[in-house]
Amino acid sequence: xxxxxxxxxARLENAKSAAEAVSMRSLFERDSxxxxxxxxxxxxxxxxxxxxxxxxxxxDEGTLSLLLELAQDACVLxxxxxxxxxxxxxxxxxxxxxxxxLRNRSERPVxxxxxxxxxxxxxxxxxxxxxxxxxxxxxxxxxSGKRITxxxxxxxxxxxxGPVMVVxxxxxxxxxxxxxxxxxxxxxxxxxxxxxxxxxxTTLFLVASKTFTTxxxxxxxxxxxxxxxxxxxxxxxxxxxxxxxxTNEQEVTAFGIAKENMxxxxxxxxxxxxxxxxxxxxxxxxxxxxxxxxLLEGAHLVDEHFRTAAPxxxxxxxxxxxxxxxxxxxxxxxxxxxxxxxxxxxxxxYLQQADMESNGKGLRADGDSLGTDSxxxxxxxxxxxxxxxxxxxxxxxxxxxSCDFLVAANTHNPLGxxxxxxxxxxxxxxxxxxxxxxxxEALVELANTSMPDERxxxxxxxxxxxxxxxxNFFLYDKLDPRTLGALIALYEHRIFVMGSxxxxxxxxxxxxxxxxxxxxxxxxxxxxxxxxxAHDGSTTALIEEVRVRRGLTQ
Ligand code: G6Q
Numbered sequence: 001x002x003x004x005x006x007x008x009x010a011r012l013e014n015a016k017s018a019a020e021a022v023s024m025r026s027l028f029e030r031d032s033x034x035x036x037x038x039x040x041x042x043x044x045x046x047x048x049x050x051x052x053x054x055x056x057x058x059x060d061e062g063t064l065s066l067l068l069e070l071a072q073d074a075c076v077l078x079x080x081x082x083x084x085x086x087x088x089x090x091x092x093x094x095x096x097x098x099x100x101x102l103r104n105r106s107e108r109p110v111x112x113x114x115x116x117x118x119x120x121x122x123x124x125x126x127x128x129x130x131x132x133x134x135x136x137x138x139x140x141x142x143x144s145g146k147r148i149t150x151x152x153x154x155x156x157x158x159x160x161x162g163p164v165m166v167v168x169x170x171x172x173x174x175x176x177x178x179x180x181x182x183x184x185x186x187x188x189x190x191x192x193x194x195x196x197x198x199x200x201x202t203t204l205f206l207v208a209s210k211t212f213t214t215x216x217x218x219x220x221x222x223x224x225x226x227x228x229x230x231x232x233x234x235x236x237x238x239x240x241x242x243x244x245x246x247t248n249e250q251e252v253t254a255f256g257i258a259k260e261n262m263x264x265x266x267x268x269x270x271x272x273x274x275x276x277x278x279x280x281x282x283x284x285x286x287x288x289x290x291x292x293x294x295l296l297e298g299a300h301l302v303d304e305h306f307r308t309a310a311p312x313x314x315x316x317x318x319x320x321x322x323x324x325x326x327x328x329x330x331x332x333x334x335x336x337x338x339x340x341x342x343x344x345x346x347x348x349x350y351l352q353q354a355d356m357e358s359n360g361k362g363l364r365a366d367g368d369s370l371g372t373d374s375x376x377x378x379x380x381x382x383x384x385x386x387x388x389x390x391x392x393x394x395x396x397x398x399x400x401x402s403c404d405f406l407v408a409a410n411t412h413n414p415l416g417x418x419x420x421x422x423x424x425x426x427x428x429x430x431x432x433x434x435x436x437x438x439x440x441e442a443l444v445e446l447a448n449t450s451m452p453d454e455r456x457x458x459x460x461x462x463x464x465x466x467x468x469x470x471x472n473f474f475l476y477d478k479l480d481p482r483t484l485g486a487l488i489a490l491y492e493h494r495i496f497v498m499g500s501x502x503x504x505x506x507x508x509x510x511x512x513x514x515x516x517x518x519x520x521x522x523x524x525x526x527x528x529x530x531x532x533x534a535h536d537g538s539t540t541a542l543i544e545e546v547r548v549r550r551g552l553t554q
Pocket of ligand 1: 270
């Protein structure tokens with residue numbers, strides 16, 4: 001049954017109608033304990049704790065309990081248990097969904113088809129430790145005996161976005177003299193510009209591809225091998241400079257990478273959930289295996305919390321339900337992730353895939369339509385940059401955007417007043433979105449100016465803000481591997497909760513297939529001597545135009 005047909009859905013619609021008349025300002029005025037009521041803390045061991053403030057959402061106790069009822073009626077927690085138990089909840093691909101097993105730091109076994117996968121996970125981690133330590137210590141050298149100075153991860157989508165985001169986020173934990181690069185785009189410019197200035201003798205390539213059949217990655221890997229062999233000359237040297245991170249031994253071998261240089265994972269790890277697996281080898285090399293394991297620990301803390309905390313205390317559950325409340329009841333079609341943390345400058349790009357590829361679907365897993373909207377558009381930039389770019393629309397546009405603000409209480413780089421300024425900005429933005437500014441307040445501000453009253457009235461209109469724009473606020477002590485692991489896992493499970501409520505399969509991605517199919521059809525039509533095949537008028541004309549501009553037709 002569609003979630004929209006559950007009686008609780010109609011009750012929530014009524015609650016939304018009633019809430020329209022209530023401003024967030026008045027909610028705060030009425031209830032001095034609102035912050036305590038609508039915030040939660042999650043202990044992160046040696047990394048302190050994470051505070052989630054969701055008091056600047058358009059909710060009250062009544063709505064919150066209705067949302068928790070929705071979770072119950074939509075069987076979200078049963079679905080969660082089935083995921084952790086290794087059931088094949090990715091039904092359209094007939095796979096279990098067990099990225100949580102990759103960061104299971106407990107002794108608890110995790111079964112897939114009756115087999116405990118934890119020994120395999122530990123073995124894969126040990127392999128990553130051995131390799132990353134050898135590279136970081138200089139024990140693993142290039143073919144000419146020189147130390148590796150540059151690691152290039154070649155992968156795309158899930159085999160790129162997570163690793164690059166984490167390596168950027170944890171820059172303070174990286175080793176001097178060992179640089180990490182990421183090449184994803186099939187546009188040759190990406191590989192060319194990355195390799196410019198690198199030395200084949202001291203460069204290690206990690207070919208990261210779950211399937212090892214991805215067009216972009218294989219093309220980049222082939223060109224990288226050519227570049228390498230241009231200097232190394234002999235095929236046998238490839239072994240020291242090319243590692244494969246994959247589930248597909250056959251294709252890895254066919255590519256010419258030896259089995260001992262293959263770092264494995266399994267089909268129950270989805271691409272966009274794979275940074276915790278061997279796909280994270282670039283992270284382990286960059287920050288060291290101990291720090292990588294702290295990242296896993298942070299995620300494990302959140303997994304345990306999601307698995308066991310009471311619904312009203314359960315952060316991912318609350319975040320997911322608030323997400324549904326905003327997107328499906330208030331019609332807020334866009335969600336901005338706004339880290340006031342320069343180290344998280346790739347966080348929104350990473351979450352864009354995690355969220356939009358997971359929940360950007362119009363059908364339920366059973367094939368029925370959702371009956372409501374799919375997950376929202378997700379975007380974001382670090383603060384304060386975004387303030388000088390797109391915040392105008394967030395404050396005064398007619399389309400609503402829900403926001404997540406993230407900030408560390410303390411910085412890795414104490415520099416003058418920078419961090420205090422950063423903090424004042426993020427706090428101000430959340431306050432401004434909630435409070436807004438009435439026309440009367442704007443008029444008061446203009447009272448002492450000499451302009452004519454008419455102009456004052458006009459400006460007061462322009463300078464007023466509706467407010468009532470919802471945001472979550474995440475505050476952590478300092479961005480370290482454990483905190484980052486926890487943050488990522490929180491978002492992963494938020495996505496899970498939203499997908500579960502809607503009844504869709506968050507773990508497939510059929511929507512990326514059509515473009516791939518058509519590109520394969522068009523590819524030969526762009527070669528010399530070929531003709532455009534059957535397409536619509538626009539596509540045929542564009543193919544022809546490309547051919548003319550590339551000198552392929554007379
Ligand atoms: C993620 C998607 C997708 C995938 C890439 C790369 O969930 O499945 O982004 O990660 O298409 O795939 P390979 O790792 O197989 O090269």
